[in-house]
Amino acid sequence: MSAKRPQEGSGQEVRAAAARALAPVLSEQGSLAGLDEHSVIARDRGLLKELCYGSCRRLPRLEAIAGKLLKQPFKKRDQDVNALLLIGIYQLLYMRIPAHAGVGETAGAARLLKKEWATRVLNGCLRRLQRESETLVAEVDRDESAALEHPAWLLNALKSAWPEQWREVVAANNEPGPMTLRVNQRVNDREAYLARLTDQGLDAHLCLHAPDAITLETPCDVSQLPGFAEGHVSVQDEAAQLSAALLGPAIAPRPGAQVLDACAAPGGKTAHLLEQFDIALTALDSDNQRLARVDDTLGRLNLSANLIHADAAERDWWSGTLFDAILLDAPCSGTGVIRRHPDIKKLRRQSDIGQLARLQAAILDNLWGLLRPGGTLLYATCSVLPQENAKQIDAFVARTPDARVTTPTDVAWGMASGYGRQLFSQQNSHDGFFYARLKKQPA
Known part of the structure; x- marks a missing residue:
């Protein structure tokens, strides 16, 4: 039988x-x-x-x-x-x-x-x-x-890079990340949206560092979020939301500024910039399927950008117009977001880090030539490994005479790391991230 x-x-x-x-x-x-x-x-x-x-x-x-x-x-x-x-x-x-x-x-x-x-x-x-x-x-x-509960190579890398912080990093990696929202300031402010969440029976609190961020006490399906379908709010980690604040000083005084979001998918930072600033934004990504997600995101939020399927390490897509600001959210190991993508523990290899660092360097060198004199490039990764972050930017500045570091030092988030700032995953708070801001000196 x-x-x-x-x-x-x-x-x-x-x-x-x-x-x-x-x-x-x-x-x-x-x-x-x-x-x-x-x-x-x-x-x-x-x-x-x-x-x-x-x-x-x-x-x-x-x-x-x-x-x-x-x-x-x-x-x-x-x-x-x-x-x-x-x-x-x-x-x-x-x-x-x-x-x-x-x-x-x-x-x-x-x-x-x-x-x-x-x-x-x-x-x-x-x-x-x-x-x-x-x-x-x-x-x-x-x-x-x-x-x-970490691969040996990654434990060794964390210990070497962060002898004082590695245990906290590991502990945070082993717990699920919180669900953090980005309130669309074109529609409402976050205090008002927090009240809407409360009315829906969803407990939440304002984040400390990103001005549009709210973290839910308990994750929920997006269908439960008031106004989600209408574009009033999006899901985005607090650390990722800092990119708009860091680029703001370069583009806010320039209505209609030409801005490039390189490696843009899935589009959270793209959308945040468009929510905040009246700019002409080009969103570039080498993965056409992921670029479609950018289009979906912008459609829900009633925003628009010039979407281009192309490789950020090449220039065959470029019209010749220099950009006022560039956001390079570089391909990386994802070691700062392991708690959200735990399969990284299985799929990432030590040998990947050098390969990624070489790709990041090639993209940096290529995009710098597309930035106008006086323009700003913001380099970002969701990695906690110095080879992709502080060491990467140290090497770039050393070989790029017209690059001036403008990464803020008077912020309450992260810690100084070379020419940038490093954030680590925090339990019940933001993911691991690295930022470095560079200005192109006029000739």
Whole structure:
């Protein structure tokens, strides 16, 4: 007799969906950016996201425990089964899911992957974890990478760069980031919008550093945000919102200023600049699909920009008109936003950092030639690694005689780091970010 197929919306279905989403991450062939929350019924979407993001957040420890439970690793073609085991471990150690569901539904989900043979393996491993969890966790936690839930190369890089701050950075990386909003000042001020949130029963508080930012006490679906569909508010981290304040002095006195947002997708900073200033903005990105997200964002906010699909390291897209200001939100390791993109722990490699630094340098050199004398370039990354940040800007200034540093020193956020300012992820606050502001000296 064949096994009875679970009903739609069963615990097995959501776990199978999570395994399918995680398998490309584990094989380093994809990321959680493509997670389809609509692959499960509405009631299971929160659980699907928690299983995927939570398992990635704790992955170094989960993989170490899996290694203790298995007699031999799964074959490459069985990364979906491997994902089920990691999801099962995550549920037993970190979630308030009854153990019988964490074990039974996870093991049973293998049938939906057409791998019924794996149900017995998964059931045995997870039941052993139930019996021996304290011993197994203590064993794997002898390795610092497992105990702190970060890849060893990244731990070493953080310790070397930030001997006083690295433990706080690691702790913040291991917790979900808060949901922060950016109030559209063209529509209302943030105190008024805070009152609207309160009326909706959504508790929130004003952020300390970004003047348009509000952080919710508990994240919610954007459909619950008053005026979201009408463009009254957007979701954007507080650190990312600082770019508009940093570019403001260069473009506010120049109505109609020509501004370039290089590497613009998904468009949060693009939109913020257009909400704040009356400018002619060009938004550039090398990824056409991500550029479409910029278009969607601007459409919701009733804003417009010149969108160009092109490489910021090249000039074949440029009309020849010099820009008054350039925002370069450079491609980077994302080590400042690991808590929002925990698959970085699996997908990023130490060798990537040098490659990214060389790309950043090429883009910087290229874009500097598109800036008018007297214009301002703001360099930004969501990284906490000096090779992409302070060292990058140090080297650029050294080889660029007409670059003058104007990064503010009298701000209450971040810390001085070379010619820029470094922010670290803060629990219940902003992400990790780096900013350096440069002015092009007239000839």
